[in-house]
Amino acid sequence: MRIDLHTHSTASDGTDTPAQLVRNAAAEGLDVVALTDHDTVAGHPEAVAALPAGLTLVRGAELSCRLDGVSLHMLAYLFDPAEPELARERELVRDDRVPRAQAIVAKLAELGVPVTWEQVARIAGDGTVGRPHIAAAMVEAGAIETVSDAFTEQWIANDGRAHVGKHELDPFDALRLIKGAGGVAVFAHPLAAKRGHIVPESAIAELAEAGLDGVEADHADHEPATRDRLHALADDLGILATGSSDYHGSRKNIRLGELTTDPDVYAEIVARASGTPPVTG
Template sequence: MRIDLHTHSTASDGTDSPAELVRAAGAAGLDVVALTDHDTTRGHAEALAALPPGLTLVTGAELSCRYDGIGMHMLAYLFDPEEPALLAERELVRDDRVPRAQGMIAKLNGLGVPVTWEQVARIAGDGSVGRPHIATALVELGVVETVSDAFTREWLADGGRAHMTKHETDPFEALRLIKGAGGVAVFAHPAASKRGRTVPESALAELAEAGLDGIEVDHMDHDPDTRARLRGLAKELGLLVTGSSDYHGSRKSCVPGEFTTDPEVYGEITRRATGAFPVPGAGGA
């Protein structure tokens, strides 16, 4: 059984539509895929309508959080998408994305980069605008070669010359909201240092005490030594260990199922969730 619990569509910063994403997941031989767009569940209906036979969809979202001034992401699985408190917080985070992107564009202009809001909005389409869309604009302009090259301190990384902060949820509040909506919470790529500063591993004990269910260990941004260390920490703290591709379509080099989650861990996630349930595909258009 092959399970990938972290993917993105055009509902946020992926390049595949939700329908294209589930078809790609099925073609890759996955049995279970989670759609976890940034701070939104907008792609779930389309993904469910197109879900191919043999593939089960786990609904979720990747929530933008900030711990002691450091950005982090919390994967929320199988929560009630209409629960008012979590819905309001997701909308607050999403609504701050546009002025933040416009501020980053202004900073880039000040650095001599002729990126425009119209260009970034075209790239984002109907998705929640974010740094990957601005990074794609920099690739189009020939400023950097790849999207990853834009996520440095020279450009868009945390603390970078063109970076701007946005509203991000306190992770302890995020855990409270996720649990209140019947969901399961997993700390996404906690040691992805290429993206900028990471939350100190000492904080994992606090987060576990506050209700964190697991940590995403097997991820393209974690080398083998990091994965081994995180596995040890998860065992010490009684946390679940997940693995995922963090697939973004053509915006990243990873493919669906590049890393996967153990079926027993997936079973435990579904047992803990009360807000929603995985949906098996019956054949979509």
Template sequence: MLIDLHTHSTASDGTDSPAALMRAAAGAGLDVVALTDHDTVAGHAEALAALPRGLTLVTGTEFSCRMDGIGLHLLGYLYDPDEPELARERQLVRDDRVPRAQAMVARLRELGVDITWERVRELAQGVVGRPHIAAAMVEAGVIGSVSDAFAPEWIGDDGRAHVGKHELDVFTAIRLIKAAGGVSVFAHPAAAHRGAVVPLPAIAELAAAGLDGIEVDHMDHDPATRAALRALAGDLRLLPTGSSDYHGERKTIRLGEHTTAPEVYEELVDRASGGAPVTG
């Protein structure tokens, strides 16, 4: 049973439409896939309508959060998307995306980078995020790859052209996801190349606050890091998940390249009361 619990579509910063992503997941041999676009549920209806026979969809969201001044991502699964307080916070983050991206483009232009807001918006074909700015920079020949943009010289955290965004306090996010009947998992907690990370001992505070799991098997974690995270998950009684964090053509990772164990998935589903997986 192949289970991939972290993917993105054009509803945020992926390159596959939600429908195309479902077809790709089935083609990759997945049994279960979670659609976890950034700070939105906008792709869920299309994904459900296009769900191939035999493929199970887990609805979710990757929430932008902050802890002690450090940005992090929290995966919320199978929560009630209509829960008012969580929906309001999700919208605040979404509403901040356009002015934030426009401000970063302006800063880059001040640094001599010849990109335009109009081109960034065209590349996004929907919700704009940093990867679309990075794609415009690649197109302009400023950098060699999208990942190069996330260095301190450019739009990485604390970078020269970086602009902060509205983010949920992580303890508030855990509480709201749980109140909406969902399950929360700390995404790629040790992805240090993205910027500062939450110290591993601090994850105990999140577990005490109701965190359900941590993403262990991820492309940004080397074998030693995965071993340390798996041990930590055992010590804290957290669910150790695995996933591709698929973004389509924007990243080289393939669907199902990292997966979640069936028994972990079953426990995750058992803990959720705000929604249930749907099988085509």
């Protein structure tokens, strides 16, 4: 059984539509795939409608959080999307993304990068705008060669010259909201130091005490030793350890199902959820 619990579609910053994503997941031989777009559930209906026979869809979202000045992401699975408090917070984060992206574009213009807001909006389309759309516009403008080149201190990384902050949840509030909506919470790529500053392991322990269900241990941005450390930490804390591709389509050089979650861990996630069930085509 092959299970990938972290993917993105054009509803946020992926390049596959939700329908394309589930079809591609089936073509890659996955049995279960989670659609976890950034701060939105807009892609869920299309993914459900296009679900191939035999493929199970876990509906979720990746929530933007910040703890002690460090950005982090919380994967929320199988929550009730209509629960009003969590829905309101997702809307606040999404609404802040447009002015934030416009401010980043303005900073890039000051740095001599010929990118416009209209260009970024065209690339984002109907999706929730994010930094990968700005990075794609920078590639299009010839300022950099690849999307990854944008996520450096020179440009739009968290400590970069053109970085602008956005509204983010306190992760302890995010846990409360996810649980209140019947969902299951997993800390996404918690030790991915190549992305920027990370929280200490003591913070992960505090989150576990507050109800964190698991950590995403097997991730492309974790070195093998880091993955081993996270599996050991999960054992020590009595929480789950997942594995996922964090697939973004052509924006990242990783395939659907390149990293996967143990079936027993997936079964435990489903057992803990009470918000909305998985859907099988």
